[in-house]
Amino acid sequence: MKHIRYQVFISSTFRDLQEERQAVLDAVLNMNHFPAGMELFPASDSTPWEVIERVIDDSDYYVLIIGGMYGSTDSDGISYTEREYDYAKKTNKPVLAFLHQDPDTIPAGKVEMKPVARKKLQEFRDKLQNHHCKYWKNAQELQYKVAISLIQEINLNPAIGWVRANEASNEDLLKRIVALTQENDRLRELARAQAGQFNIPQPKTRRPGPVKLFYSYAHADEAMAQRLQMHLSLLRRQNVIDSWSDRRIDTGADYAGIIADELERADIILFLISANFLASDYCWDVEMRRALERHKSGEARVIPVILRSCDWQPAPFGKIQALPKDARPISNWTDEDSAFADVAVGIRAAAEQLTMP
Structure with missing residues (x-):
């Protein structure tokens, strides 16, 4: 089976979004795709805009990140970021737009101070919000949402992409794939160098092997828990996850002790949410309490999975x-x-983030 890699153009203002761009670069690189953006381009005899158009043309997907800056503008007063977006739309590239959810909370040094620029930024945001877009609050949330959205877009709208040299038959294509593979390695090194230059924190390194997955659920919802496990079977077969639930406990074993041990070892803890979960004293008082402590400390990640309608938003995990x-x-x-x-798809993206090199 061919493993297709895609080129993803990352568009944003630069100085105010260094951490966020790095997070998105890491997400794309760790999905084994090729990121492209102006800070990664080599010196060229072409004008900057000619280079931008050429790279967008060669890209399979276009990711736009909007923070609190409109950015530098051309002679017509249009920012290069907005020009890139307009060009991507004109050439029918799949566009994934991510807007800061609350621009009023962005630090003063990272927002436009001039009324004209602020007005243009708001008009640009309004234009984007007329189409489908997602919102983010911090670099970690942005990284997660970009990864999820790319996976979904690739599944729903697969582009041509690239395949490895040993999977292609055309000699010219072979040479191009080899060159792109080498470029991908160079971009990884450049991304790491930029992270060091700007003191951007890197994701925690996890131990090798599959991500440990723990199911916290009420036994009244066991049928839905089993269906979820079936849908995660490919992740298990690909050694992405190693899932555990209390149905693996042998009769007569130390039930509470084994659950506590597995909960401590888990990298991802799934809350299977329903009225049954909220009513379960064991789920609420034991598993949920400790899971949220580990989530808050960064030792593990909690992901609520909403099985049935219930009033779960006011719960401690509601945000x-x-x-x-x-x-x-x-x-x-x-x-x-x-x-x-x-x-x-969401669990795969979370697991792949936790196993970043």
Whole structure:
């Protein structure tokens, strides 16, 4: 089976979004795709805009990040970021736009101070919000959302992309793939160098091997828990995850002790949310409490999976981003398999982030 790699153009202002760009670069690189952006371009005899057009033309997907700056403008007063977006739309590139959720909270040094620039930024945001876009608050959330969105876009709208040299048959294509593979290695080194230059924190390095997955759920929801496990079977077969639930406990074993040990070893802890979960004293008082402590300390990641409609938002985990898409309960989807598949895509992205080199 051919492993297709895609070139992803990353567009944004630069100085105010160094940490955020680095997070997105890491996400793209660790998905084994090729990031492209102005700071990665070599010196050239071409004008900057000619280079931009050429690279966008060669790219498969276009990712736009908007913070609090409109950015430098051309002779017409249009920022290069907005020009890049307009060109990507004109050439029918798949566009994934990510806007800062609350620009008023951005530090003063990273926002436009001139009224004209602020007005143009707001007009640009309004233009983007007329189409589909997502919102972010910090670099970590942006990285997660970009990874999820790219996976979903690739699944729904696969581009031509590139394949490895040993999987291609055309000699010219072979040479080009080899060159791109070498360029990918160079970009990885450059990204690491930039991270050191700007003191950008790197993701925690996890131990090698599959990500440990822990299911916290009420036994009344066991049927849905088993369906979720089936949808995660490919992740298990690919050695991405090693999932655990209390159904693996042998009769007569130390039930509470084994659960506590597995909870401490888990990298990702799934809360399977329903009224049954909220009513379970063991889920609430034991598993949820310790899981949220580990989530807060950065030792593990909690992901709520909304099985059925219930009043879960005021709970202690209510502000953690939930699955499936838009936290829509799985039981409310017309096709529940599509909902479980969406959850699987989200868990894959989270697991791949935790195993970044």
